[in-house]
Structures are given as structure tokens and as C-alpha cells.
Amino acid sequence: MNLDLRTVNVTRYITPLREGGSLPALVEADDDFKYVLKFRGAGHGVKALIAEFLGGQIARFLGLPVPELVFANLDEAFGRTEGDEEIQDLLKFSQGLNLGLHFLSGALTYDAAANDCEATLASKIVWLDAFIINVDRTFKNTNLLLWKKELWLIDHGASFYFHHSWINWQATAKTPFALIKDHVLLPKASKLEEVHQEFTSKLNDTLLREIVNQIPEDWLLWEGDVGSPSEIKEVYFQFLSLRLKHAELFLKQAQDARKTII
Known part of the structure; x- marks a missing residue:
């Protein structure tokens, strides 16, 4: 199976997704899809991205349901107009290659x-x-979601x-x-x-x-x-x-x- 990842460019920061050190966010990319973006400038930095990448790729190879992973470029100019100082810093320190997961719109947390x-x-x-x-x-x-009546790993x-x-x-x-x-x-x-x-x-x-x-x-x-x-x-x-x-x-x-x- 092909395990190569696509690369997209982030075009719009929509909203942070939850409180906490990592501050993942919902973004839009130049392929017109929305992604949950994991930032290299957050808490554990690139090590968290590596763990996310390795875990997701192994899960995908084994046939487990994981959202599509993409490499996501964040341009140097991105976020300069962001009003929230914490988010602006996060975007500044995350310039370059980050990791995105395809956004599962309407998904519910597994209980x-x-x-x-x-x-x-x-x-x-x-x-x-x-x-x-x-x-x-x-x-x-x-870290499990129910989407379209199926269980997904995130x-x-x-x-x-x-x-x-x-x-x-x-x-x-x-x-x-x-x-x-x-x-x-x-x-x-x-x-x-x-x-x-x-x-x-x-x-x-x-x-x-x-x-x-x-x-x-x-x-x-x-x-x-x-x-x-x-x-x-x-x-x-x-x-x-x-x-x-x-x-x-x-x-x-x-x-x-x-x-x-x-």
C-alpha cells in the first residue's frame, strides 16, 4: 500500500480546538479541505509530531481507521493579523512543516x-x-471518535x-x-x-x-x-x-x- 503523505499549504486559521499546551487548531488548506493541525511550535514540539506521524502510519498500514495525515506548510506571513497573542506566538514558532489530520466534521467523542x-x-x-x-x-x-457510525483513532x-x-x-x-x-x-x-x-x-x-x-x-x-x-x-x-x-x-x-x- 502507498504510505506517502500529501503536502498542503495552510490558508486559514479557523479556531483552536481545545485548551491545553498543544493547542491544536482547525484550519483550512489550499486543497479546500479542513484539517486538525498539530503545531511544531506547541508543547512537545516536533517530537509530538513524530509520534503522531509514526502512530498514524503504522495504524493505517494495519488497516485501522485513522483520518488522513498530511504534511502541512505554514507560511512565514501566516498569522500576523491574529489578535490572540498566544496563538500568534504559536503560529510564529510553527513556521514550516507541521502535521494535519483530516477533520471529521460532526464526529462525536467515543464514550x-x-x-x-x-x-x-x-x-x-x-x-x-x-x-x-x-x-x-x-x-x-x-482519543476515539464516532463518525458516520464508525470508530476512528485520533x-x-x-x-x-x-x-x-x-x-x-x-x-x-x-x-x-x-x-x-x-x-x-x-x-x-x-x-x-x-x-x-x-x-x-x-x-x-x-x-x-x-x-x-x-x-x-x-x-x-x-x-x-x-x-x-x-x-x-x-x-x-x-x-x-x-x-x-x-x-x-x-x-x-x-x-x-x-x-x-x-
């Missing part, structure tokens, strides 16, 4: 108490989040949390990921073993390297002694490769955690 999710899809989402160590798909913040920016310290990534790659116990869909994920067999047969080093190599060089010019863009990409690839080789660890953790809640 575990009111909405269902069939076992296979729930198991696929739990497995994915354990693989990419996504800490942010809980009952308090599901917001993988809290995945790959090892990159915020950039130490002991080998150990993190082999962790069972105990926080999977808080996953909103874990009670419904009764098909983990079947999903594990399917996903570990689909994923491989060639595919993982292809996805990692798509990370824009512009997002890899980090401060500090962390290495060149190619060296940083190699760490992300090695992390994913190791995690896949030790997938039985997080599978068992999720299965054991299910036993305590059902």
Missing part, C-alpha cells in the same frame, strides 16, 4: 459507557497502543514517550507496558491472541524502516547531543524493530491486565 466496540477492533487498537506505548487512550481521554502524540529523555530506549522497547491496564478498550479486547498473530505477520523491518524514513529531516534537527537526523531515525527504527521482536511481552501484559478487570 465507553454509552458506545460499543466489537472485540476484534478493540483488540487491534489495544495491540497497536501497546506496540507504540501510547499512554493516552484512557477512560478519561479516549491523537497518537503521547506515544513513543522514550524520546522525551532519549535514554534507555532499548530497555523501553522491551518493556511489557504496564499502563495498558488503563486502556479504555481493554475490557472489550477478547481477541488479542488472534490480532497478535495477524499483526506480527504483517509488520516487518522493511515496512518499519520505510515508515521511519518518511520522517521529515526538518523535524530531526534537535538540540543537544542526540545525533544527526539519520542517527535519530535509526533509533526510532531500532526501537520499533526491537519492540516487534519482543511483542509477546506486551501481549501477555495486556492479557493479564484483562483478567483483573473482567
Whole structure:
């Protein structure tokens, strides 16, 4: 399948979407579509964009429902007339390449108490989040939307949390990921073993390297002694490769955690 992303140019800032450090916004681009824009100048900067990108691309390859991702250019002149000083600063520090997710107009937030999710899809989402160590798909913040009667995955920016310290990534790659116990869909994920067999047969080093190599060089010019863009990409690839080789660890953790809640 083609995993290449389109590139669009942001033409209009419409509105911020929620409070918080990241301040994603609804924008319009030169293809006349609306996107939820994740800004490089926000909270965790380009690392959150990388996590969003990697998580979304892996989910897409595995056939999970995620909104289309696009690279989104923000022009230097964009936002100069913005009246809100905080938003103006955000736009100024986000000049260049950002990441957009196709806006699902009219979508509703998934509520575990009111909405269902069939076992296979729930198991696929739990497995994915354990693989990419996504800490942010809980009952308090599901990061799941219902759109046109289908469940959609959004917001993988809290995945790959090892990159915020950039130490002991080998150990993190082999962790069972105990926080999977808080996953909103874990009670419904009764098909983990079947999903594990399917996903570990689909994923491989060639595919993982292809996805990692798509990370824009512009997002890899980090401060500090962390290495060149190619060296940083190699760490992300090695992390994913190791995690896949030790997938039985997080599978068992999720299965054991299910036993305590059902």
C-alpha cells in the first residue's frame, strides 16, 4: 500500500480546538479541505509530531481507521493579523512543516459507557497502543471518535514517550507496558491472541524502516547531543524493530491486565 503523505499549504486559521499546551487548531488548506493541525511550535514540539506521524502510519498500514495525515506548510506571513497573542506566538514558532489530520466534521467523542466496540477492533487498537506505548487512550481521554457510525483513532502524540529523555530506549522497547491496564478498550479486547498473530505477520523491518524514513529531516534537527537526523531515525527504527521482536511481552501484559478487570 502507498504510505506517502500529501503536502498542503495552510490558508486559514479557523479556531483552536481545545485548551491545553498543544493547542491544536482547525484550519483550512489550499486543497479546500479542513484539517486538525498539530503545531511544531506547541508543547512537545516536533517530537509530538513524530509520534503522531509514526502512530498514524503504522495504524493505517494495519488497516485501522485513522483520518488522513498530511504534511502541512505554514507560511512565514501566516498569522500576523491574529489578535490572540498566544496563538500568534504559536503560529510564529510553527513556521514550516507541521502535521494535519483530516477533520471529521460532526464526529462525536467515543464514550465507553454509552458506545460499543466489537472485540476484534478493540483488540487491534489495544495491540497497536501497546506496540507504540501510547499512554493516552484512557477512560478519561479516549482519543476515539464516532463518525458516520464508525470508530476512528485520533491523537497518537503521547506515544513513543522514550524520546522525551532519549535514554534507555532499548530497555523501553522491551518493556511489557504496564499502563495498558488503563486502556479504555481493554475490557472489550477478547481477541488479542488472534490480532497478535495477524499483526506480527504483517509488520516487518522493511515496512518499519520505510515508515521511519518518511520522517521529515526538518523535524530531526534537535538540540543537544542526540545525533544527526539519520542517527535519530535509526533509533526510532531500532526501537520499533526491537519492540516487534519482543511483542509477546506486551501481549501477555495486556492479557493479564484483562483478567483483573473482567
